[in-house]
Amino acid sequence: MMRRKLSPLGKTLLIVLTVIMVLWSLFPIYWMLSTSLKTDLDVIKKPTDIWPREVTLEHYRQILNLVDTSNTPIVQFFTNSVLTSVSTVFLAILFSIPASYVLSRFYFRFREGILLGVLVTQMFPLVVLIIPLYMLYLKIGLLNTYQGLVFAFTAFTMPFNIWMLKGYIDTVPREVDEAGKIDGCNPLQVLTKLILPVIKPGIVAVACFAFLDAWNNLLFPMSLVNKLSMKTLPAGMPIMFAGDFKHDWGGMMATSVVVSLPVVIVFILLQKYLVEGLTAGSVKG
Numbered sequence: 001m002m003r004r005k006l007s008p009l010g011k012t013l014l015i016v017l018t019v020i021m022v023l024w025s026l027f028p029i030y031w032m033l034s035t036s037l038k039t040d041l042d043v044i045k046k047p048t049d050i051w052p053r054e055v056t057l058e059h060y061r062q063i064l065n066l067v068d069t070s071n072t073p074i075v076q077f078f079t080n081s082v083l084t085s086v087s088t089v090f091l092a093i094l095f096s097i098p099a100s101y102v103l104s105r106f107y108f109r110f111r112e113g114i115l116l117g118v119l120v121t122q123m124f125p126l127v128v129l130i131i132p133l134y135m136l137y138l139k140i141g142l143l144n145t146y147q148g149l150v151f152a153f154t155a156f157t158m159p160f161n162i163w164m165l166k167g168y169i170d171t172v173p174r175e176v177d178e179a180g181k182i183d184g185c186n187p188l189q190v191l192t193k194l195i196l197p198v199i200k201p202g203i204v205a206v207a208c209f210a211f212l213d214a215w216n217n218l219l220f221p222m223s224l225v226n227k228l229s230m231k232t233l234p235a236g237m238p239i240m241f242a243g244d245f246k247h248d249w250g251g252m253m254a255t256s257v258v259v260s261l262p263v264v265i266v267f268i269l270l271q272k273y274l275v276e277g278l279t280a281g282s283v284k285g
Contacts, residue, residue: 077236
């Protein structure tokens with residue numbers, strides 16, 4: 001089937017729409033960077049400037065001074081974010097792989113209902129779930145703990161991870177499983193020795209999304225943690241830079257830039273696996 005070629009006018013409109021969408025998506029990032037380079041007076045100036053008239057690195061120097069000082073909240077916030085995010089990735093991979101393998105390769109009673117239930121959990125907004133989750137954590141003593149945050153992050157990212165990995169495993173021919181069984185492998189060995197090496201891009205993609213979900217989550221650290229020392233970066237930054245009489249927008253934007261850099265670097269380094277994992281995992285499932 002031959003594709004219909006676009007007319008010159010159609011190509012022009014397509015290019016214009018693409019440029020508008022790209023600018024719309026990138027403008028918040030540009031505004032964050034621009035604000036971080038402005039002086040305090042330029043930040044609150046009206047009308048504001050698109051680009052700072054006087055570029056300053058003062059906000060970044062303040063961040064370095066905070067990091068150099070021991071026992072500062074921003075260092076603790078960063079440590080909390082790293083610990084909870086890495087732990088979430090570990091648990092998400094640990095539980096998602098066997099769950100997706102069983103749902104992909106085995107047929108049993110209520111299998112379709114379980115798949116539907118996993119999907120339905122993604123339809124509820126976090127705001128609806130936060131009150132029951134808070135009451136549950138209050139009863140079992142998981143408020144203001146790393147375990148509570150990690151369990152909440154993991155539960156939130158698990159449905160997406162299971163569906164994505166299941167779709168990826170569905171693309172692996174069943175002949176691979178049969179060949180493994182002929183060679184004497186049990187189901188666990190088939191999974192670890194034959195399936196996992198093939199689905200590495202999917203695992204990397206799931207790990208990245210689990211990390212981003214935990215790193216950027218604001219609602220759980222705000223609701224399930226009351227102690228300042230247990231806050232993560234998204235919940236701790238407003239405390240650091242917002243007050244009753246002044247908001248340090250420049251400092252907040254500079255911190256946002258610094259905090260975003262590790263995530264951007266990881267995404268750039270792993271984008272090949274992310275694209276491959278997303279495209280392959282969406283073929284079936």
